[in-house]
Amino acid sequence: MKLSKRQESILEIVTNYGPITGERIAEMLSLTRATLRPDLAILTMSGLLEARPRVGYFHSGKSRYRVVAEKLNSVLVDSVKSVPIVVNEKSFVYDAVVTMFIEDVGTLFVVKEGGLLEGVVSRKDLLKITLGGHDLQKLPVNVVMTRMPNLVLTTPEETVWLAAKKIISHEVDALPVVRKLTLPDEQEGYEVVGRLSKTNITRLFVELGEGY
Ligand code: ADP
Numbered sequence: 001m002k003l004s005k006r007q008e009s010i011l012e013i014v015t016n017y018g019p020i021t022g023e024r025i026a027e028m029l030s031l032t033r034a035t036l037r038p039d040l041a042i043l044t045m046s047g048l049l050e051a052r053p054r055v056g057y058f059h060s061g062k063s064r065y066r067v068v069a070e071k072l073n074s075v076l077v078d079s080v081k082s083v084p085i086v087v088n089e090k091s092f093v094y095d096a097v098v099t100m101f102i103e104d105v106g107t108l109f110v111v112k113e114g115g116l117l118e119g120v121v122s123r124k125d126l127l128k129i130t131l132g133g134h135d136l137q138k139l140p141v142n143v144v145m146t147r148m149p150n151l152v153l154t155t156p157e158e159t160v161w162l163a164a165k166k167i168i169s170h171e172v173d174a175l176p177v178v179r180k181l182t183l184p185d186e187q188e189g190y191e192v193v194g195r196l197s198k199t200n201i202t203r204l205f206v207e208l209g210e211g212y
Contacts, residue, residue, distance in 0.1 A: 007039050011059075014049055018058035025057065071208065077163050078156035080204050081177045081194030086111045087141055089118050094136040097126055107174040109192050110145050116189035117153075117176055119145030148189070153178050154196055164201050173198055 003011065006029070013025050022040060026033045040057065043049040047067040050060045062070070085103045087096050089110050096108055100123065110119040125144045130136065154163040154175040163175055177194030 003043075004039070006036075007043060010036070010039055010043060011048060014057050015059050019052070019056040020058075021056040068208075072161045073159050075160045075204060076156065077154050077158050077160055077177055077194070077196055080160055080200045081156070081196050082200060084109050084176065084192045084195040086192060087121070088112075089140070089142045091141050092137055093126060093129055093134070093139045093141055093144060096121055096141045097136070100126070105174075105195070105197075107172075107195065107197065108141075109176050109195070110141055111192065114183045114187065115191050116181060116183065116187065117148065117151070117178060117192050118142065119147040120151055120172075120174075120176065121145045122173065151176065153190065155179065156193060160196075160201060160204060163196050167196075167198060167201070 009029060010025055013028055014020060017024075017028075022033050022036060025040075026036050029036070040049070040051070044051050044057075047060055047062055047070065048064065049057050051057050085099065085105045085107075086109045087099055089112050099108060100106070106123050108121045109117060110121060112118045119142060121141055121144060125146070129139065129144045152166050152170045152172060152175055154166065154177050156177055156179070166175060167173070174195055174197035176190070176192045177196055178190035179193050180188070181191040182188050
């Protein structure tokens, strides 16, 4: 988090003299209390300073990175996920390529009858199969997908930070956001309720940088 020169000075004063009132900080900086108000608001909202009536401002004891880390750990996958784009396991590679273009996504989730997640198809899975000289209109997509139980998954309740760690450590572009599902015939698995891609995480990163 980038602080202005004046905000840095306020932090230093509060660190050295806190708890200290807004008036006193203003005096020390030879400014008016009104001028300082937006800076004090930013410092308290960001969690670096705390304010108590009749006591004044004091340092929260958290470093800037600690504040950012806390924020990141409070954002859940549910609030940043996108709509999942799914294809049936019986559809063909050709249809998967068309769906990828129409939906403008890089990862498709493959589901079986009943909606249980079966696999993931990425751009390179499809590119690779086009090199083999197959008839793409007759080749089922489940031949090229990465399948359960080898899929890396996330849930709506997981923190975006943990999900992002999975994306990095498994070197994939997107994770299916899933919920456990038991079908009427007692088949157990996961239904896909969303898609978490690198784009979702980049968007969150941009929003955090803008100070939302
Ligand atoms: P690309 O193929 O465009 O580089 P990825 O890096 O996401 O895209 O995919 C690399 C490989 O990992 C592909 O074979 C793909 O099927 C597989 N894959 C993609 N997403 C997942 C996931 N969430 N879990 C397991 N494997 C995945």
